[in-house]
Amino acid sequence: MKLSQKDSEKIIWDQMRSHSPPILSNRVGSGFPKLLFYLILFVSATYLIYTLKLLNTHNNIPPCSDQQQQHLIFSSHLQNVTVPLPNYNNNKLAKTELKHIVFGIAASAKLWDKRKNYIKLWWKKEDNMRGIVWLDNRVKTRPGEDDGLPEVRISGNTSHFSYKNKQGHRSAIRISRIVSETLRLGNMDNVRWFVMGDDDTVFVTENLVRVLNKYDHREYYYIGSLSESHLQNIYFSYGMAYGGGGFAISFPLAKALAKMQDRCIQRYPGLYGSDDRMQACMAELGVPLTKEAGFHQYDVYGNLFGLLAAHPVTPLVSLHHLDVVEPIFPDVTRVEALQRLMQPMKIDSAGLIQQSICYDQSKGWTVSVSWGADYTAYAFNTRPVARNPCQKPFVFYMTKVRLNSTTNVTVSEYARHRVPHPLCKWKMLDPSNLDKVVVLKKPDPHLWDRSPRRNCCRVLKSKRKGLVVDVGLCREDEVTEV
Template sequence: MKDSEKVFWDSMKNPAGNHHITAAFNSQSRTSSKLLLCLIFFISFTYLIYSLKLLSSPRLCSDSQPFSSSAVDPLHNLTTTAAISLPTSSQNQTELRHVVFGIAASAKLWEQRKNYIKLWFKPEKMRGTVWLDRKVKIDEDSDELPPIRISGDTSKFAYKNRQGHRSAIRISRIVSETFRLGLKDVRWFVMGDDDTVFVTENLLRVLRKYDHTQYYYIGSLSESHLQNIYFSYSMAYGGGGFAISYPLAEALVKMQDRCIQRYPGLYGSDDRMQACMAELGVPLTKELGFHQYDVYGNLFGLLSAHPIAPFVSLHHLDIVEPIFPNATRLQALDRLKIPMELDSAGLLQQSICYHKSNTWTISVSWGYAIQIFRGILSPREVEMPSRTFLNWYRRADYTAYAFNTRPVARNPCQKAFVFYLSNALQTNSTTGQTVSKYIRHRAPQPACKWKSPSPSSIEFVKVIKKADPKLWERSPRRNCCRVMKSKEKKTLMVEVGICKDGEISEV
């Protein structure tokens, strides 16, 4: 056993020894406590003397700051400087001058489709370029259109898709070619086709939601579920239009030609663009107001039950029927411009209400059409588009849409009475109040045996609505509509506006 261990065990066995050790330890502890108290007293006394000296010393006078007449609060000065250097939100918001359009067009269809561009493009307010595959004749109406340029040579790029056309490569490079023009003060590049019609005020409302200094790829999908499966649910369809922020376009320019070379088997321009977005790691930001309209037939069901989102674009106008009956495609779109100029934010926005005494359901698609149904239909049903259109794939049924739809009513008593926009005007410039008039569409109406009043007694519907340019600055919600008393014969009066507290769509 070690000596130290022996001493320890001896002390444990001898209680008297333990007592001496404890006494020595207690004596040492008392000495340490006295020293600690002395140290605390010394520190406290020193702090007291220092504080008294500081309080008794005179304050700095203004002479100590020879270049200032008063003492300056550095924190206050910093805050004031920051406030001056930062612009207000209204000064900094995105305007049309910050947007550049790149429009894909073909020389073969130019004479016909340039008229769609003239409907929405305003050369004095907007910037953009039409990119053609070859030169076309310049007519007198060229001052109503964007400048025309010929796309660059793409013969060096391989194209191996047997079902498509290699013009897809040319179109996919339009954003990059537009960027290389070197335009100043650009925040967004917006891509569209020559048969795309934009509601530019609503486009701005969408773009203002996003930080243009970050990477954004904004657009929407096809209406066809099969199209989205075949191409991608992560792809913006170019016909409906899509927007790319300036920094993302700058990054795209640096790598797109290499990216395109890696995808010779893709079909179109849209999927090539999405492939490059995937390589850049940028997802699609979906906005429901961009419309590809991959459908055939009548758009009425889609337009009369528009999603609760700004209406941004239409496409495939040569394929679908005119949006108003008894009019050409251009005439119909020109009529839509009337409410667009009065209240673009509210264009095509649906409101649902009920005529209680007549037991009618009323659906208002402001600026476009009104439907009156016999009986009570729930908002859940009315907000679904009725299938007045056909799928892009002719043999596909309603399950091949990428959204919910409802069948057109077969029961003659449930068939809607439709009233199309006739005219609209502003009645009060101070309040922004508008009145729009809708005339009943003279379509064959089958006989109904229900005893409830028939909407056939109504010839006109007038809608009173205040323009609401800040509609999309609030959380998304349908406007409410209310049936009003009318002094005019055969006329139904409806008011549309912000829902009041507690107001919902119910009977």
């Protein structure tokens, strides 16, 4: 119940009349000293005035903002000490660039000769990239051959750390310390992020920068993604960044980690790998994983075509486990396949592996543009295997791409993958007669500055041989429908 000021005054006055005067009058009537009577009356009147003033102040106080409320709370506890609140709106950050990132790459001397070729694909020494490859033992370096690689160092001695996991290898300890060891090297001027990855990981650095620009590097951030495998996530964690797919740690968090990590590692000798040790220390620091689906662990085997062709609507940041999956393009080596991927990456990195779907109604075809199992095994939706062999899709792989400098449009050509197909009685134009698809797309470096949305796809009428498709931003009211 809420009382008005007038009601409050009446209640207090009635209380004073009903209780104080009888006591005082009895004592006065018994010869009680007048001076003491007037003193008690003065104190009572003072109390009444003070109470009324509080009520009046409470009823007339203007509403205050959250910021003012917080200031009042601070002032009431700290008296005259004021605590300024952070104001990020008036302090806009300059955009994060490649120069603000330091890479820590985990590698082994035994596999270095082979896996350094993956690093050469994405490492850009001419762009003054910063990073260290951390090895377990020394390797021979060949003059000229290794010039395009980052600096190579040997990890510190970790023999004094306890390791009790019978299924793992104690190299996990040295790998978990890579960010801290890199930080301790010094010369960290203008560093905002530390990015961890393996020697068989390929980064799309432009997209990595796009993702990190979403976050304030002055705060504590631990950014990465899960495994594609349910079993891996169940066995390890759904809140852990899988290290092979890469993860990013903001500079302040890296400093906090370096101060406590060695003590933290000693507390978890039974853990399996480096990434679960990293997560354990993050948990002690109170920092959860910020998930970005563009980091790819790829705990799978065989052909990645389905995963790549149905990539989530997010920038492709990394590809991992390239030694255990098939080449992403057929009939070439793994490195050659990735070199082919570098062509569209240089022209339009933002749109890499993004899927668009459209229909050629005149022919009855569904067209899914992307260059690119078992639904119980993976932590994402999968397409069921078609029972009818005639529902098997016709796959076209990218063979070449170029940028038309006059129109600023990329022209990429896809050739049909020649594999046996059953004889089918089509109720539409026979798709087996199609050998080539041409895709036109204007590069869009600001694709991820807008809200996530797939590009739209349109089948064009053209005199070119084969199917010609245009991909780009969706027009107003444009939807994917037959």
